[in-house]
Amino acid sequence: MTATGITHQVQSQYERHPYPGYPLWIPLRWQDGYIGASAFSRYLCGEWRESTSSSMQRPFLLAGCGDTQMAILRNLEPASQSMIGVDISPRNLRRTRLRMWRSLRPVDLRESDLQSYLTACMNESFSHIDAYGVLHHLPDPSATLAEMARCLPPGGTMRLMVYNTPARQWIQGIQQVFRSMGLSFHDPAHVATAQEFLQTWCHLSPPLHQRCTAMGPSILRHTGRFVDTFLHAREARISPQDWMQRLAHLGLTPAGLLDRYGEWDAYPNPLWNCPSAEEMEKRAKAGAFSQNLELFLCKQPGLTARTTQVPRRALFSRLHLRTPPTLWFSFPETYALPLWQRMSIWWRYLNEVYGGKISELSPHIPLSAAQRLARLGAILPRGLSPALRTSLEAPMQEKIHTRERMPAAKIPPRDMRFLLDKAEIILRNQKNLTPRRRFLLGRRIEAVQYLIEK
Ligand SMILES: C[S@@+](CC[C@H](N)C(=O)[O-])C[C@H]1O[C@@H](n2cnc3c(N)ncnc32)[C@H](O)[C@@H]1O
Structure with missing residues (x-):
């Protein structure tokens, strides 16, 4: 099939089946999207990036925004941060507008093929790009990735989620079964x-x-x-090693890998020390790494500044009135933490990532819970004492949480x-x-x- 044919098929799929397609009346727990906020990537990548206040004024691009992501992330970004959402499906964009009808914060939604949209953009157009679950559905993921890299300034950040191809062989097998039966979306x-x-x-x-x-x-x-x-109409098969090679070639350095399912517990914290391409590939092939690749990237690291400037929010914002992200306390090591401790971790996180105010970590948090929280981005390395940093970086002491295979x-x-x-x-x-x-x-x-x- 030609590139246009693929794009057309994918568009037609999302027109029929918007993604994720949750009912419009469902209130979104938008704080659960904390990991997609530009402030998170900037802060995580901060030690490597040269940030200038002019780069901060560039818009945040949400590539392939689907029908909920803009509604979620708009709440997590400061009002001064401009945001552009691009999606090929008019239905997804209509649904986004309906979800956001009460929002006072402006958003710019564009109906376009991502590749064509980016090709028309100037170099260094965006300060941050979020491409969650979209690149592997495009006719030429490498070409679009290259365009995204071109549109970031040095020090710009990106969150990229792409499929872990070796871990999806069984899904690809089921897709083939349905194709052989003549079933389609x-x-x-x-x-x-x-x-x-x-x-x-x-x-x-x-x-x-x-x-x-x-x-x-x-x-x-x-x-x-x-x-x-x-x-799905299109799923490109690209291995973790190939993705990592392409990223390196484009000057995009991975700062960290999010481990949602505790698959890297026996390794140093992957969010603070991104595993190597070879390690990812080896573990994916062995069935020990089955989640998607969720990477935080920074363009051209190793420049001069070692500080982070993020657009600041007030030290107290409506984020403080929300309960913390559910992911943080869905693990055996963390679910016993009492509400007051959960709230204090959440407030500490908000003050640090959005306000630049680092405070002491409570000594009452058990080490295994703190290690897990550090792997989920609730605790970040800056401002920790070297000893605490080393222990939170280390492999989990007891490998408590595993998704054991039957x-x-x-x-x-x-x-x-x-x-x-x-x-x-x-x-x-x-x-x-x-x-x-x-x-x-x-x-x-x-x-x-x-x-x-x-
Ligand atoms: C799996 S969904 C992910 C949506 C969103 N990022 C999220 O995480 O909820 C993929 C999205 O990419 C969009 N998409 C697919 N191909 C595209 C293209 N060529 N250009 C722009 N958007 C595209 C689809 O319409 C869909 O909304």
């Missing part, structure tokens, strides 16, 4: 059939069920998320037969049934099952 009946088939498969295969629910319990039911994962449980032959029969019925209903297609579909289903049980 275009037809709501096809989507419902695919959902029902995968639900049955999960019912028969507990390891598959575990993998799907690890991606969020709603993945099998929520149409937008289901299509985005299993029926012991390999083979699907019984009778259940496999049932699944293959069901697949055959779908193939027949799609008027796609030939002996060859039936044979290939069977082998694809078995191959996915093998990958899951491995």
